Amino acid sequence: xxxxxxxxxxxxxxxxxxxxxxxxxxxxxxxxxxxxxxxxxxxxxxxxxxxxxxxxxxxxxxxxxxxxxxxxxxxxxxxxxxxxxxxxxxxxxxxxxxxxxxxxxxxxxxxxxxxxxxxxxxxxxxxxxxxxxxxxxxxxxxxxxxxxxxxxxxxxxxxxxxxxxxxxxxxxxxxxxxxxxxxxxxxxxxxxxxxxxxxxxxxx
Amino acid sequence: xxxxxxxxxxxxxxxxxxxxxxxxxxxxxxxxxxxxxxxxxxxxxxxxxxxxxxxxxxxxxxxxxxxxxxxxxxxxxxxxxxxxxxxxxxxxxxxxxxxxxxxxxxxxxxxxxxxxxxxxxxxxxxxxxxxxxxxxxxxxxxxxxxxxxxxxxxxxxxxxxxxxxxxxxxxxxxxxxxxxxxxxxxxxxxxxxxxxxxxxxxxxxxxxxxxxxxxxxxxxxxxxxxxxxxxxxxxxxxxxxxxxxxxxxxxxxxxxxxxxxxxxxxxxxxxxxxxxxxxxxxxxxxxxxxxxxxxxxxxxxxxxxxxxxxxx
Numbered sequence: 001x002x003x004x005x006x007x008x009x010x011x012x013x014x015x016x017x018x019x020x021x022x023x024x025x026x027x028x029x030x031x032x033x034x035x036x037x038x039x040x041x042x043x044x045x046x047x048x049x050x051x052x053x054x055x056x057x058x059x060x061x062x063x064x065x066x067x068x069x070x071x072x073x074x075x076x077x078x079x080x081x082x083x084x085x086x087x088x089x090x091x092x093x094x095x096x097x098x099x100x101x102x103x104x105x106x107x108x109x110x111x112x113x114x115x116x117x118x119x120x121x122x123x124x125x126x127x128x129x130x131x132x133x134x135x136x137x138x139x140x141x142x143x144x145x146x147x148x149x150x151x152x153x154x155x156x157x158x159x160x161x162x163x164x165x166x167x168x169x170x171x172x173x174x175x176x177x178x179x180x181x182x183x184x185x186x187x188x189x190x191x192x193x194x195x196x197x198x199x200x201x202x203x204x
Numbered sequence: 205x206x207x208x209x210x211x212x213x214x215x216x217x218x219x220x221x222x223x224x225x226x227x228x229x230x231x232x233x234x235x236x237x238x239x240x241x242x243x244x245x246x247x248x249x250x251x252x253x254x255x256x257x258x259x260x261x262x263x264x265x266x267x268x269x270x271x272x273x274x275x276x277x278x279x280x281x282x283x284x285x286x287x288x289x290x291x292x293x294x295x296x297x298x299x300x301x302x303x304x305x306x307x308x309x310x311x312x313x314x315x316x317x318x319x320x321x322x323x324x325x326x327x328x329x330x331x332x333x334x335x336x337x338x339x340x341x342x343x344x345x346x347x348x349x350x351x352x353x354x355x356x357x358x359x360x361x362x363x364x365x366x367x368x369x370x371x372x373x374x375x376x377x378x379x380x381x382x383x384x385x386x387x388x389x390x391x392x393x394x395x396x397x398x399x400x401x402x403x404x405x406x407x408x409x410x411x412x413x414x415x416x417x418x419x420x421x422x423x424x425x426x427x428x429x430x431x432x433x434x435x436x437x438x439x440x441x442x443x444x445x446x447x448x449x450x451x452x453x454x455x456x457x458x459x460x461x462x463x464x465x466x467x468x469x470x471x472x473x474x475x476x477x478x479x480x481x482x483x484x485x486x487x488x489x490x491x492x493x494x495x496x497x498x499x500x501x502x503x504x505x506x507x508x509x510x511x512x513x514x515x516x
Contacts, residue, residue: 032274104264109285113268120277138280138308 006046010197015044017200018166021125028121033097038171045165064088068115071137072123077192078132080164080185082123083142084115093175112139118181130196221292221307221329224314227273229253229266232324241292241305259291272311272325279311283332284339294333306336356430358408359415367429367437368489374441375489378482386440386448388455389496390418390477393508395434398471406466410473413464421455437496445481445513452477452511460509476503480514 006014019041026039066086073079094110095102098117105113116139127134164183171178185193205213215222216236224233231248239246244256254262268279281289283306294305308330313322354366362370371387378385392398392414399407411434418436419428427439440448456475464471478499480492499514506512 028275032271099267100264104261106285109281112280112282112285116280117271117275117277121275124275124277136278136280138282138310140282140284 006194006197009201010194011046013197013201014164014193017126017129018042018044021122021129024125025118025122028125029117032117033099033172035172040171043165043167045167047163047165065143066091066111066141067143068111068139069142070116070119070139072119072134074127074132074134076132076196077189078134078196079189080183082119083182083184084118085180085182086111091177093172093177097172097175097177108141111141115139118179122181130200132196219331221290221327221331223253223290223327223329225253225269225325225327226323227269227325229269231256238290238292238329241294242290257290260289265289268311269325272313273322276313276322278313281307281309281311283307283336287336289327290329292329294331296333296337301340302333302336306332308332359412359430361415361419361436362427362429364429364431367427367431367439370427370429371439371489371493374439375482375492378441383442384444385482385492386443386445387480387492387496388438388440388448388452388477389431389493389500390436390438390452390455390475391500391504392434393474393476393504395473398473402466402468402471406468406471409466410464410471413462414459414473414475417459417462418455421451421458437493443481445479448479448481449511449513452479456509456511474509476500476508477511478503478514479511483516485516 022039022042026037030037064087066088068084068086070082070084071079072082091107091111094114095104098110098113100110116136119139120134120136123134123136164185166181166183218235219237220235221238221241222233222235223231223238225231229252230250231253232250234244234248238244248256254260271277272279287302288304288307289309290307292305292307294302296302310326310328310330312326312328314324314326315322354362356363374385377383392410395407395410398410411430415428415430415436418438422428422438425441429437429439431437440451443451456477460472460474462472464473478496478501480496480499482492486492495514499512502512503510
């Protein structure tokens with residue numbers, strides 16, 4: 001396994017970039033959703049492969065979850081997979097938030113629609129900050145009440161060594177809605193991110 | 205060929221659909237792949253996307269298009285949630301069941317510079333008909349496997365493993381909701397004699413017919429399983445001891461009246477049954493099985509062809 005420890009400076013830099021990207025994302029989302037969107041300052045955490053399934057098991061014990069995965073890739077060898085994790089009982093308002101009619105589209109499609117918007121808006125902002133450009137695969141529901149998150153983590157198409165866990169809480173006026181976003185990044189790509197962070201740190 | 209020519213050639217020849225619209229959903233460009241697989245005329249330019257493709261879910265798609273222009277991010281549709289967006293013919297009309305091409309679509313923001321607000325939106329339409337077809341076949345196969353995995357191959361009732369899994373679930377449910385739950389376990393009397401007299405093939409026939417005959421007496425929610433050899437067991441949710449006892453007697457008398465025809469003649473099979481109802485003292489479902497078995501052997505000791513209710 002590749003040594004994936006970020007220095008304190010790199011970590012602060014990444015946290016700052018994520019904060020700014022989140023701010024921009026919430027601004028854009030407010031405009032699109034036509035309502036005030038409040039976004040908590042995200043908590044970022046680097047987790048290694050072994051501890052993540054245990055973390056999730058603890059956090060989401062006894063909960064019905066829906067998980068949507070979306071791959072991303074960009075220049076300079078940056079790539080990974082974003083997981084958005086929802087507790088099923090918090091999903092009632094998604095259609096309203098998106099401005100859809102009740103029953104207009106299936107629950108799973110509401111879920112992939114909102115996930116794609118959250119993921120791509122945030123990651124596009126982050127990519128812009130580091131002068132990169134990202135492309136995305138289509139979002140997929142990888143886990144629902146009938147299949148487990150554990151299984152998905154074990155079956156990911158690439159071996160990831162480090163997970164950048166970003167907990168976001170989106171609060172939308174009149175609706176409550178929150179989810180966790182987790183970015184899984186393979187070791188090679190983490191090295192590339194470190195190079196980018198070093199470059200940015202030098203520039204300031 | 206220069207680069208623009210190469211690009212133009214590929215866009216024309218590639219087996220991927222491309223439709224470009226502006227923010228007002230006026231169509232700017234449609235590539236050959238889409239034209240070939242629809243009945244569109246070539247004078248599509250500046251017409252509304254929703255006029256050209258009346259099948260599109262207008263309200264939802266407009267909102268989605270808006271997200272691409274406002275957020276400057278791509279949006280997606282997948283055949284798994286929505287089999288197709290545009291009604292197009294596909295290239296497997298003979299070997300698949302789909303009426304239209306199953307599609308994965310990307311709605312791509314287009315501008316000269318990635319930082320600018322998008323000027324146009326490109327639909328990239330990928331043919332997923334094959335994947336969709338194989339996925340459906342796979343799901344059907346998995347379903348068949350799941351059924352065969354929980355079925356006793358001879359008698360077609362539940363096998364022991366599945367029967368116990370279900371008992372564990374019903375036991376927990378009964379405990380949680382404080383509802384009655386009963387079991388009947390039964391064994392064919394002197395099955396060895398049947399085998400010795402008529403042969404193993406006849407023995408198999410008897411097992412199959414017994415399972416069918418018993419199953420006729422059950423409700424949808426009851427579960428008959430083959431516990432092993434000539435021993436069977438029935439889970440009876442929401443059934444008290446009295447109800448289970450009545451059913452056990454009906455099963456026993458019904459089978460005793462039933463003639464089973466085998467090559468060498470006719471067999472009358474009788475059963476010894478043990479009945480038990482859940483009680484607060486049991487903390488594990490296995491305790492019910494053990495006690496139902498004890499009641500069953502009491503029936504055997506008392507002379508067979510009878511039912512015993514377990515009483516502590």
